[in-house]
Amino acid sequence: MNTQMIICILLFIAMLISFLIAKLPLGVTAGTVAALLVLTNCTEPDTILKGIGSANAVTIACMIILAVGLGRTSFPAKLTSGIRKITGGNYKLAYLGVLLIALALTSMLTSPMAAYAIAFPIMDSVCDEFGVSRSKAQFPLLVVCLACCAILPLGGSISQAAVYDGYMQTYGFTQGFTALDFFQGRWPFIFIVLVWAYFIAPKITLEKPVAPIAALEAKKTASKPLGSFADITGVCIFTLVIL
Template sequence: MNTSLIICLVIFALTIISFIWGKLTMATTSIIAMLLLVVTGCIDAGTALSGFANTNTIVMATMFVVSAGFSRTQMVHKLSQMVGRVSKGSFTKVLAGYVLIIALLTQFIQSSMACFSIVFPLACAMCDELGFSRSKMIFPIGIVSISTVSTLPLGQNAVTYLTNNGLLESFGYTDYAFKMLDLMIARLPSLIMIILYAIFIAPKFAPEKPVIEISDVAGKSSSSQKSLSNFQEVSGYVIFFGIILLLLTQSFHNIDTWIFTTAGAALMVAFGILRPADAYSAIGLGGMVLLYVGMLALASALTATGAGEMIGNAIVGMLGGTHNGYLIGLVFFLAPFILTQVMMNVAVMNIFNPIAIVTCQTLGCNPIGPLCLVMIGSLSAFMTPMATPTVPMVMGLGGYDQKTLFKMGWLPSILMCIVNVGWVMTAFPAFP
């Protein structure tokens, strides 16, 4: 075990302890962790600072500005009134509406952050308008945006099965092959379960009041501004819904997301919908951007030093030579699920896909189920802010600290494990 790997694991452990301890803000902790990783040589300065230029970081920051501008328009107020009348003041009905909308969006937009960014301004404004707790609303829609991405074979996901078949061929394991609908069949029960959980159960575990200072989408100073002119009002609608349209049609125009979200943010200020000071305030919303940048550095270090792969191999080593299909499935769901809480999901899949194929090849079992579970586990990162930019947004907007996130996340984690392992290894048995 090399020195860099040990140092990386120690910094990682101290970061988690600081998150739970709560004496420092999570943004402060993540930046300190990033600096320690550079000073100790786990990563170089270029890798550490690349998080500031990461396209997800830019999209996150600029969507905060766009959302802050949109929240100043009258549409949010009018929509809130309409939903209030339709729902007759029912929090569950309002939440169900947003959960279903975001579950639909995630089938067309392959980014949980983009989908969450579309919905959270409306959800936050609705809570403020109708007197609901934001803390009860944000986690349910956040977990749906993360866990349901690309369940149906639409867009890029329609050809994911070909990528998996290519992996199997590269290992010379051609006895089995994915069909186009296999991934949808594997993930559909989980999608239904997480939607029902988000609507009916998740709010019961969420705090009534924010645990940490909640982030204000509109910015505290916006209330002192004069109302928008007709031109500014219409411009706000065009910018916000134009970005949504571009997100929905990205597979056709192939314009990078950060380009049109940055353009939208600039136009919000150029047209006077937001003052420059409010735009700067929105970009720094709750320290979420700094938190994400620091966590990108830590995830890079875990990958570069081999710490992530070491953890993965150790977990899979528990399998031994078992021929119990459900135990095999359990390991290949749990291992990526645990690791994806602290590493980027793509990196986790790249670690475990080869391990799953080689293990199944050695055991002579069907790799379809284990590979499906690797994907499902890797796309279920909602317990820490390290794996996906959506989680820092959820934490800031809902006012959650790390302990609260664990309290809200343990039950859906168990349910996802039971539902996914039970269903997938029954639909695609290891030893047919």
């Protein structure tokens, strides 16, 4: 084990301790560790910059911005109103309904972040409607989007099956892949994750977030509602980006 490896391990442990203690902002800890990795010659500056500006990071940031924009429109409120009528004003049923929407979306779309971007403004609206803390629902929702991605034999698994089938043909294998192969191999996770998200996660998630939710604080200051043109345009832009 060389010196750089020891330094990397020590910095990693220090970063974990800092995250657990939560005395410093997460960005300060992450940025300091990244800088120390460069200064100690454990990595190159280009590697750090490429990690910050990777395609995944950009996609996640853009989808969150789009979701916040969708949350400003009337779409989540109207959908929540419909969910409230269907569930008879029962929060637990409404919560389960949004989880099922996320399950369907993460199987139809090729990106779990796109599914989460659609579902999380709806979940925020449901939480606000029923007076439940958003921090109780958002983490389980994200886990559903990630863990159940491309399980159901819909758009996501169909496209993935085509990709893997192409790999098999390229390397001369006779065995192929279909969307049902993903479903048959992973369908138990749908029930495991949903049971966890519905029964267990609300009991272990925080009642209040560690840091104030900026969007919720902004909502308390009563920002101006969007005009009809901006409202329709916002929904259309979001839908086109998803497509």
